[in-house]
Amino acid sequence: DVKVTQSSRYLVKRTGEKVFLECVQDMDHENMFWYRQDPGLGLRLIYFSYDVKMKEKGDIPEGYSVSREKKERFSLILESASTNQTSMYLCASSLSGANVLTFGAGSRLTVL
Amino acid sequence: QQQVKQSPQSLIVQKGGISIINCAYENTAFDYFPWYQQFPGKGPALLIAIRPDVSEKKEGRFTISFNKSAKQFSLHIMDSQPGDSATYFCAASTPNDMRFGAGTRLTVKP
Numbered sequence: 703d704v705k706v707t708q709s710s711r712y713l714v715k716r717t718g719e720k721v722f723l724e725c726v727q728d729m730d731h732e733n734m735f736w737y738r739q740d741p742g743l744g745l746r747l748i749y750f751s752y753d754v755k756m757k758e759k760g761d762i763p764e765g766y767s768v769s770r771e772k773k774e775r776f777s778l779i780l781e782s783a784s785t786n787q788t789s790m791y792l793c794a795s796s797l798s799g800a801n802v803l804t805f806g807a808g809s810r811l812t813v814l
Numbered sequence: 815q816q817q818v819k820q821s822p823q824s825l826i827v828q829k830g831g832i833s834i835i836n837c838a839y840e841n842t843a844f845d846y847f848p849w850y851q852q853f854p855g856k857g858p859a860l861l862i863a864i865r866p867d868v869s870e871k872k873e874g875r876f877t878i879s880f881n882k883s884a885k886q887f888s889l890h891i892m893d894s895q896p897g898d899s900a901t902y903f904c905a906a907s908t909p910n911d912m913r914f915g916a917g918t919r920l921t922v923k924p
Binding site for chain 1: 818820823846848850855856857858859860863903907909912914915916917
């Protein structure tokens, strides 16, 4: 069974802390994505990556950065967490040129 | 500004009824229209999808209706069951860009 694994399901952090959200996929997918899910706003794309060491900004990249050092791993970094970054974060992957996304179960982040 | 508008935000249907969720898009470059289903505590999963060269696609109790001229598409769930209770997202995409609607929380009452 193919999988996208988000290792941290629930995190509670304080304002100003640095936060790492990790995502690993075992499908040898080229593309990886980070979305943010908020009620009434759907899924908004933060960053995506088409290849190792490559990254592209999505619709809401401010306050976030990403790292993709290996094909299977895509990390989302909040350099200095703020309360408005309290949200559900979803990682997804897909084959190159494919429209179908496979999502992880999500990481719910609360920033106090 | 959302490129895909989804309605309603929430929907309550009796068991056995028909659930209908609507979406509209603006960008005519979109060429793939999937629906994702998300259960609590899980990530969204692809439910059914359609390309604009057909007007309807059916998979079991789930049907997508697509109106290219109106730039609208909808999901119909026939004989809705309590197990269908979930959040549904429509999306529209090109190979390099996928845009999601805001989601519809469906509750099917027994």
